[in-house]
Amino acid sequence: MAQVQTTTYTLEAFIEDVRNIFKNEIDPHVQAKTVTEHLKVLMAVPGWLEEKLELEAEGGYGRFSLHLDEESGHPGNGWWLMASVQKPGQDNLPHDHGVTWVVYGVYKGSIQQRKWRWAFPGEGVDKAQIVEHGRFIQTDGDAAYFMPGEIHDTLNVEEGRSLVIRLESQKLDRVTRFQYNVETGAMIVMDR
Numbered sequence: 424m425a426q427v428q429t430t431t432y433t434l435e436a437f438i439e440d441v442r443n444i445f446k447n448e449i450d451p452h453v454q455a456k457t458v459t460e461h462l463k464v465l466m467a468v469p470g471w472l473e474e475k476l477e478l479e480a481e482g483g484y485g486r487f488s489l490h491l492d493e494e495s496g497h498p499g500n501g502w503w504l505m506a507s508v509q510k511p512g513q514d515n516l517p518h519d520h521g522v523t524w525v526v527y528g529v530y531k532g533s534i535q536q537r538k539w540r541w542a543f544p545g546e547g548v549d550k551a552q553i554v555e556h557g558r559f560i561q562t563d564g565d566a567a568y569f570m571p572g573e574i575h576d577t578l579n580v581e582e583g584r585s586l587v588i589r590l591e592s593q594k595l596d597r598v599t600r601f602q603y604n605v606e607t608g609a610m611i612v613m614d615r
């Protein structure tokens with residue numbers, strides 16, 4: 424990371440760096456790890472996201488596209504950088520991201536990440552189901568990556584809004600992926 428100037432790093436420079444990572448690195452794990460480190464540097468620069476989204480001091484909830492890149496990505500082109508301005512208590516159901524990897528960064532606020540995995544009889548459960556196997560809180564400047572097939576859910580645990588940045592290695596509406604019912608183990612294909 425020595426080559427990155429931390430005080431002057433910009434969204435544009437980050438986009439260029441991510442493009443180069445996709446072009447020069449074929450291992451998706453190394454891609455995810457490297458992009459995560461770059462996103463941390465970008466998130467350490469104050470003010471740019473509020474300015475980009477023209478956010479007021481409160482509210483402004485929703486999802487916003489920051490960059491869609493048709494030149495590179497994994498496993499196919501079309502990586503997507505987006506921001507979500509989340510309400511207090513905003514959550515989602517456990518889901519995976521298909522064949523893509525994703526990076527979740529918290530620019531400001533705090534979200535809880537829970538991870539889930541399949542468990543079968545003989546592995547401490549009576550019936551096949553997904554079980555939690557860890558949780559952590561991400562707060563200002565934290566970024567974490569999730570590998571293809573990993574299952575997680577998120578919850579905004581901030582009393583106010585959380586500003587979350589997500590990078591999808593290929594835009595998720597282009598891949599088949601699933602949502603999970605914790606009680607029954609039922610899976611459904613997520614809407615595109």
Ligand SMILES: [Fe+2]
Binds near residue numbers: 518519525575
């Ligand atoms: Fe996710």
